[in-house]
Amino acid sequence: DAMVIQNPRYQVTQFGKPVTLSCSQTLNHNVMYWYQQKSSQAPKLLFHYYDKDFNNEADTPDNFQSRRPNTSFCFLDIRSPGLGDAAMYLCATSGGSSYEQYFGPGTRLTVT
Amino acid sequence: AQSVTQLGSHVSVSEGALVLLRCNYSSSVPPYLFWYVQYPNQGLQLLLKYTSAATLVKGINGFEAEFKKSETSFHLTKPSAHMSDAAEYFCAVSFNSGYALNFGKGTSLLVTP
Numbered sequence: 001d002a003m004v005i006q007n008p009r010y011q012v013t014q015f016g017k018p019v020t021l022s023c024s025q026t027l028n029h030n031v032m033y034w035y036q037q038k039s040s041q042a043p044k045l046l047f048h049y050y051d052k053d054f055n056n057e058a059d060t061p062d063n064f065q066s067r068r069p070n071t072s073f074c075f076l077d078i079r080s081p082g083l084g085d086a087a088m089y090l091c092a093t094s095g096g097s098s099y100e101q102y103f104g105p106g107t108r109l110t111v112t
Numbered sequence: 113a114q115s116v117t118q119l120g121s122h123v124s125v126s127e128g129a130l131v132l133l134r135c136n137y138s139s140s141v142p143p144y145l146f147w148y149v150q151y152p153n154q155g156l157q158l159l160l161k162y163t164s165a166a167t168l169v170k171g172i173n174g175f176e177a178e179f180k181k182s183e184t185s186f187h188l189t190k191p192s193a194h195m196s197d198a199a200e201y202f203c204a205v206s207f208n209s210g211y212a213l214n215f216g217k218g219t220s221l222l223v224t225p
Contacts, residue, residue, distance in 0.1 A: 042215035043215055045213075092156075099163050099206055100146055101156075101213060103155035103157070104155050105154055105155045106153070
């Protein structure tokens with residue numbers, strides 16, 4: 001089945017230690033998104049790629065970066081995680097004429 | 113700007129009872145509306161979507177929603193709740209493909225025996 005895959009599902013990192021979360025998709029969608037979701041809150045868009053064009057949300061901290069080396073893969077880099085960055089990170093895709101987004105299972109990040 | 117408001121952060125229903133989760137939207141252009149469900153420690157799964165076709169939209173797991181322009185609403189319903197319906201439900205709006213979704217704050221559905 002075509003899908004959005006996120007690895008790892010659970011990630012523990014230390015305060016200030018860089019961490020990378022990965023997302024891959026087999027849907028061949030041209031748009032990929034990264035959301036941050038804190039406990040009992042709605043997902044908050046961090047940035048998205050429209051093909052290779054990177055679109056950063058105005059309030060996304062500089063501490064968060066992203067890379068998309070090809071259509072299938074997208075990475076979220078947190079350069080110096082703080083305790084406030086502990087959250088579920090969701091990757092999503094959309095493409096063609098479809099308006100809906102397809103979400104991966106998420107990576108739950110813990111910062112110690 | 114497009115936005116949605118979900119009325120009620122928590123809704124509790126008995127098993128077998130009607131489920132009604134409320135969503136109102138604000139949009140200056142024809143909106144595209146979605147309902148997503150999220151189970152604990154999982155991603156979001158699309159329940160149904162409205163993209164300017166039929167106003168009554170049927171989705172998965174017996175859910176449906178009706179787009180009412182006069183009321184700017186897109187409420188989610190299910191005739192008979194099942195224990196497995198207990199989850200977080202998000203209403204979302206977009207105005208074009210390839211653009212971000214604006215989510216409501218979510219409604220937590222509790223189903224009691």
